[in-house]
Amino acid sequence: MRYLPLTQSDRQAMLGVIGAKTIDDLFVDVPAEAQLDGPIQGLLNHASEMAVERFFSNLSRQNMAASHHPFFLGAGAYKHHVPASVDHLIQRGEFLTAYTPYQPEIAQGTLQMLFEFQTQVARLFGCDVANASMYDGSTACWEAIGMAGRITKKSKAVLSAGLHPHYVSVAETMAKYTGDTLDIAKPELGSATDSARLLEAIDGETSCVVVQYPDILGRIEDLSAIAAKAHECGALLIAVVTEPVALGAIRSPGEMGADIVVGEGQSIGVGLQFGGPYVGLFACKEKFVRQMPGRLCGETVDADGKRGFVLTLSTREQHIRREKATSNICTNSGLCALAFSIHLTLLGEKGLRDLAILNHAKAVQAVDRLTQIKGVSLINDGFFNEFTLQLPREARSVVRALADRKILGGVSLGRLYPGVSELENGLLVAVTEIVTDEDIEAFASALEEILA
Amino acid sequence: MTRYFTQDHEWIEVDGETATVGITDYAQGQLGDIVFAEVPAVGAVLKKGGDAAVVESVKAASDVYAPVSGTVIENNEALEADPALVNTDPEGEGWFFKLELADAGELDGLMDAAAYQAFVEGL
Numbered sequence: 001m002r003y004l005p006l007t008q009s010d011r012q013a014m015l016g017v018i019g020a021k022t023i024d025d026l027f028v029d030v031p032a033e034a035q036l037d038g039p040i041q042g043l044l045n046h047a048s049e050m051a052v053e054r055f056f057s058n059l060s061r062q063n064m065a066a067s068h069h070p071f072f073l074g075a076g077a078y079k080h081h082v083p084a085s086v087d088h089l090i091q092r093g094e095f096l097t098a099y100t101p102y103q104p105e106i107a108q109g110t111l112q113m114l115f116e117f118q119t120q121v122a123r124l125f126g127c128d129v130a131n132a133s134m135y136d137g138s139t140a141c142w143e144a145i146g147m148a149g150r151i152t153k154k155s156k157a158v159l160s161a162g163l164h165p166h167y168v169s170v171a172e173t174m175a176k177y178t179g180d181t182l183d184i185a186k187p188e189l190g191s192a193t194d195s196a197r198l199l200e201a202i203d204g205e206t207s208c209v210v211v212q213y214p215d216i217l218g219r220i221e222d223l224s225a226i227a228a229k230a231h232e233c234g235a236l237l238i239a240v241v242t243e244p245v246a247l248g249a250i251r252s253p254g255e256m257g258a259d260i261v262v263g264e265g266q267s268i269g270v271g272l273q274f275g276g277p278y279v280g281l282f283a284c285k286e287k288f289v290r291q292m293p294g295r296l297c298g299e300t301v302d303a304d305g306k307r308g309f310v311l312t313l314s315t316r317e318q319h320i321r322r323e324k325a326t327s328n329i330c331t332n333s334g335l336c337a338l339a340f341s342i343h344l345t346l347l348g349e350k351g352l353r354d355l356a357i358l359n360h361a362k363a364v365q366a367v368d369r370l371t372q373i374k375g376v377s378l379i380n381d382g383f384f385n386e387f388t389l390q391l392p393r394e395a396r397s398v399v400r401a402l403a404d405r406k407i408l409g410g411v412s413l414g415r416l417y418p419g420v421s422e423l424e425n426g427l428l429v430a431v432t433e434i435v436t437d438e439d440i441e442a443f444a445s446a447l448e449e450i451l452a
Numbered sequence: 453m454t455r456y457f458t459q460d461h462e463w464i465e466v467d468g469e470t471a472t473v474g475i476t477d478y479a480q481g482q483l484g485d486i487v488f489a490e491v492p493a494v495g496a497v498l499k500k501g502g503d504a505a506v507v508e509s510v511k512a513a514s515d516v517y518a519p520v521s522g523t524v525i526e527n528n529e530a531l532e533a534d535p536a537l538v539n540t541d542p543e544g545e546g547w548f549f550k551l552e553l554a555d556a557g558e559l560d561g562l563m564d565a566a567a568y569q570a571f572v573e574g575l
Contacts, residue, residue, distance in 0.1 A: 290488065290508075315513035324515070 064408060066272055070439035072366075074386045074430025075216070075411040076137065076164050076242045077275070078267045080355075081434055086269050086342050095338055100331070101297075104310040110334070111309035114297040117341040124247050124344075125239075125261040126254025127283035132295040132311075133337040134280025134329065137264030138170040141210065141240050143282065143293045143327055144260040145171055148208035148236040149180055150291050150326070157208050158201045161185040161194040162215025164242060165416050171210075180207070186417060189390060189426050191381040193219050199229050206235040208260075213239050213253055214246055216416070217379060217428065218386040227257025236260060243267055244281065245432075246384040248356030260284040269343030270336050279336035290316060293327030355433060359385035362440075363431040369444045370429070375451055379426070386430040388413070391451065395427040398450055405446045456519065456559055457568035463543055464519040466559065474547040475507060475516060475538065478572050483509040486538040491527035491548050498522055498551060500558050505548050507538060520558040522551035 011023070020026055027035065047055070066079050073079070090096060094109060101107030101114070114132045121130035134140040145157045157175075159168055159182055168184055175182050183201055185194060193215055202209055209230050214220045227237040239253030241263030253261045265279035266272075284292055290313065298312035318325040347355060363385045371378050375392030391398055395412035402409035413426035431440075455465045461479035465472045480486065488508040498504050498518035505516040527549040530537060538546040563571060 290490075315508050315511065320511075321513050324513075 064403060064406070066408065069406050069408050070442050071408045071434065072410045072429045072431060072439075072443060073408055074243070075416060075428050076166065076264060077272055077278075078243055078245070078385070078430055078432055079272055079434055080245065080267050080432050082269055082271050082339070082343060083346060085346065086339050089342050090335055090339050096335065100334075101311060104308065108308060111297050111311070113338055113341060114295075114332075114334075115299060115309050116345075117337045118297055120341060120344050121265075121281050122283050124244060124252065125241070125263070125281070125283040126252030126256075126258075127261050128254075128286035129289050129292070129296075130281065130283035131292055131332070132297050133265070133332040133334070134262075134282050134294055135333060136276065136278040136280045137240065137242055137262065137266075138164070138167045138280075139329075140262035140264075140280030140282045141167045141238070142171050142174045143280075143329070144238045144240075144262045144284075145180065145208055145210065146174070146178065146327065147260060147284075147288070147291050147293060148238060149178070151288060152207045152234060152236065154205055154207035154235070155180045156183065156205045157181070157210060158183040158198060158206055159185075160198055160209070160211040160215065161187040162217065162219065163210055163212045163240060164216050167212075167240065186420055186423070187215070187217055189217075189379055189388070189413070189423055191219065191379060193221050195221060195226060198226055202226075202229050202233050202235055204233055206230070206233055208236040208238050210238045210240060213241055214243065214250075214384050214386065217388040217426070218383040219380055220246075220250060220382045220384065222251075223253060223256040223258060227259075230259075231257070238262065241281070243384065243386065245352070245356055245359060248352040248354075249360055249384060254283070259288065265336065265340045268347075269339035269341070277333055277336055279333040279340055289313070291326055292316075294329050295332045356384070358433045359431070362433065362435050363387060365437075366429065366431045366435070366440050366443075369440050370447065373444060373448050373451060376447070385432055386428065389427045389429060391425045391427055393451075394424045396424070398427065398447070401450045402443070402446055405449075407443050407446050409443055409447065455565060456562035457565065457571075458517070458519045458562060459571065460517050462516060462519050464559075464562070466553070466556075469556075470525065470550055470552050471520070471522070472547045472550045473504070473516075473519060475542055476568070476572075477542050480539050480542040480546070483507065483514060484511055485509055486535045489528075489531040489535045489538060489548065491531060492524045494524050494527060496524045498524065507548075508535075516548060518551070519562060520551075520556075521554040523554070524549050524551050526550040 071079055098110050101110040118130040149155055157180055171182055198209055211223060230237045236259040238260045239258040244263055245267050261283045263281040265281045295311055296313050297309055300308055300310055302308045316326045317330045318328045319330050367378055370376055377390045379388040379390055396414040399409055399412045410427045410429040413423040417423050453465055453467045455463055457463050461476045463474055463476050486509050490506040492504055500518055500521045502518050503515050504518040507514050507516055528547050
């Protein structure tokens with residue numbers, strides 16, 4: 001195919017065919033304040049490669065990288081140690097540049113990997129079947145809500161106050177277009193989750209109830225009662241797991257009756273990556289498999305009776321079913337799913353359990369040390385590797401002061417819930433296996449100094 | 453009992469106030485191996501030409517439309533366990549649902565067997 005640039009008359013002709021006067025007409029959905037109305041300030045017209053390299057490496061030194069400082073940030077993305085072998089394997093050309101496995105006859109390696117990934121996710125979540133991954137946890141959460149709506153033919157979703165506010169925000173964005181109503185609430189700075197509110201809110205009009213496990217403040221609770229009430233009312237329980245390493249220690253949502261379990265796989269194999277790409281995990285009960293969005297890899301036999309793998313139930317996807325598809329996603333987060341699968345394979349079940357115990361032990365150690373500080377108390381009754389502290393004053397400025405002392409000391413609830421004064425003294429702290437005794441002591445000393 | 457056909461390859465067998473609906477042999481041949489059939493719930497109110505059921509093969513998930521308006525009084529539970537019935541006996545045991553007709557007048561304009569045969573040959 002030859003590439004020749006378009007001329008002005010080519011552009012005019014194309015605009016004429018679609019009925020637009022100018023190219024600007026195609027950008028009507030972009031708000032005026034987000035549109036560029038002139039050259040970017042400070043950006044040179046040209047610069048040498050050397051000068052650009054120098055500029056950006058100097059700029060990057062202004063960052064406080066997670067691996068350079070005591071690091072206690074979580075809130076939906078966790079720093080875990082990813083073994084070097086993961087990157088070494090995913091960088092292999094066979095994996096890194098292989099295309100979408102639409103032709104099973106030349107993609108058995110990719111498909112086998114996806115099948116193993118799906119098996120791992122289903123086992124981890126306690127579900128019958130998992131798909132080949134979504135973009136990330138937040139979109140997987142919305143897709144589950146959409147799926148529940150299709151299955152129950154109802155449109156009222158009840159979202160727990162413990163659901164990550166960014167996940168709620170994604171759901172609000174999408175619900176604008178589907179007409180689903182979302183019953184949402186803010187969490188309270190206490191040990192109790194809002195399960196009482198949920199049990200009260202679930203009724204015959206409810207399509208689903210969405211509960212995060214552990215929740216945004218690190219609280220953990222048995223989902224069985226909520227599952228039972230949901231099923232009684234013909235609704236589905238959707239459980240959201242933002243930290244899958246937790247499932248090495250606490251009971252899986254599937255075992256407690258969740259119909260759909262979604263989550264963020266970033267913790268295992270993927271790393272922080274400045275926010276992405278991540279990998280959405282999605283699993284459900286067998287009876288709902290035809291309503292599950294996304295790619296699904298299945299096991300079958302070829303014409304000679306030999307075991308093989310293939311993408312299946314594709315007729316539900318957008319490129320075939322079009323506007324009646326289960327979703328518009330017709331891809332997956334393949335490389336990240338591979339990294340997740342390799343890391344989990346290296347850990348094995350025993351390794352995952354050991355890793356979970358290690359995470360929790362470190363978190364307990366941190367809680368014990370931090371709550372020695374006058375004015376600092378723990379909100380949670382229980383937690384896995386993330387917990388919420390109540391400080392004697394507003395947490396946002398404390399986090400800033402900790403950063404000035406080169407400590408990345410947690411996420412303030414004021415950052416997650418701006419303007420909600422009841423939460424502003426809350427500090428969300430994550431402690432994983434990468435945290436050392438020295439890190440905890442440095443954090444505690446700095447916090448003591450700041451609060452004195 | 454009289455059998456009519458639609459241009460979307462559904463057949464409808466009318467028996468007084470009620471009728472049975474399925475897809476034709478031509479349709480099942482075009483679709484390939486049927487792996488799943490989603491039938492309407494009993495009590496569902498269908499409009500002529502509106503979505504009634506979904507039939508899924510390995511290469512497509514196609515809509516089955518209601519040839520006439522009515523209320524579903526029975527659906528073929530055998531299709532859940534054995535969707536391949538739609539391939540082996542599309543115009544008999546592979547029926548999808550039965551409905552109570554809302555307006556028998558809607559049957560005017562549907563094809564009879566001969567007309568449908570000619571229609572298929574012209575495709």
